[in-house]
Amino acid sequence: MLCANASGVSKIDTALQKKILLMFRQDQKWRIESDKINNGKSSAYDEATINKNMAKTDSLNMMEAKLIIKKHGYPGYNLVDTSGSNAFWAIIQHCDDDVAFQQQALTLMSREIKRHNANGEDYALLQDRVLVNQGHKQLYGTQVRIDLKTHHAKPFPIQDSLQVDKRRKAVGLIPLQDYLKIFEPKQ
Structure with a gap:
């Protein structure tokens, strides 16, 4: 698939995009179930099961995200389209067990922001998350x-x-x- 972006026309890595979107669906599955319980709605899972599976999914996603960054850098729009890039950001947001990795991803994302190849709102949210996780004051008030x-x-x-x-x-x-x-x- 060819995609127009700020740096011209590029070929989307559809296999990588699909992998990231699958990771994101797993990430969201457990957060949706957690929200149901937190809002007094019924879930097919108990809180302990949800928390265990969320932690497991976050850990597996973080390992895979590290491999993606090692191979591709931060996957911007020109590599995985808007949906894949935004989904990857959400996965990184949930890597709170490795703030150094979040910081690494943020640095790489910053380069993509300058190329108009990633989402500025997502960047602000991750920047604040990293700052708060490091015990600092945030910049944008998103956390x-x-x-x-x-x-x-x-x-x-x-x-x-x-x-x-x-x-x-x-x-x-x-x-x-x-x-x-x-x-x-x-x-």
Whole structure:
């Protein structure tokens, strides 16, 4: 399949794209089941089974993602199309057990961002995830927690919080207050 992108026309590696999309489906399967339980809905699995399978899937996906990065670098649009590149980012987001690997992927993704070959919003989310995982303040306010008393979403600490919406807009993110509303309990 030929695909037009910022650097011209290239051939999509459909086998790699399919592999990444399969990894992503497995990643999402357990998160969807977890969300069902967390929202009081019924699931075919108990919480322990979900958590065990999510951890196993994340571990297997991380091993495969490391091989993909070693062979291809960060798979951008020109290699695996938009769907494959965005799915790969989601897999990297869930590699919290290896923050150094997330940082490596972020560095490689940064190069693809400069070539308009990856998603700027995804980059911001991964950047914040890495910073929070390293114990630093985030840049874009994408990493949030739910306050157990108020049930409202609050971002983890943000660097230069007065400029956060300016940074968010530059990468295509909605204003922070609108973003936080997404996490509010459904009435």
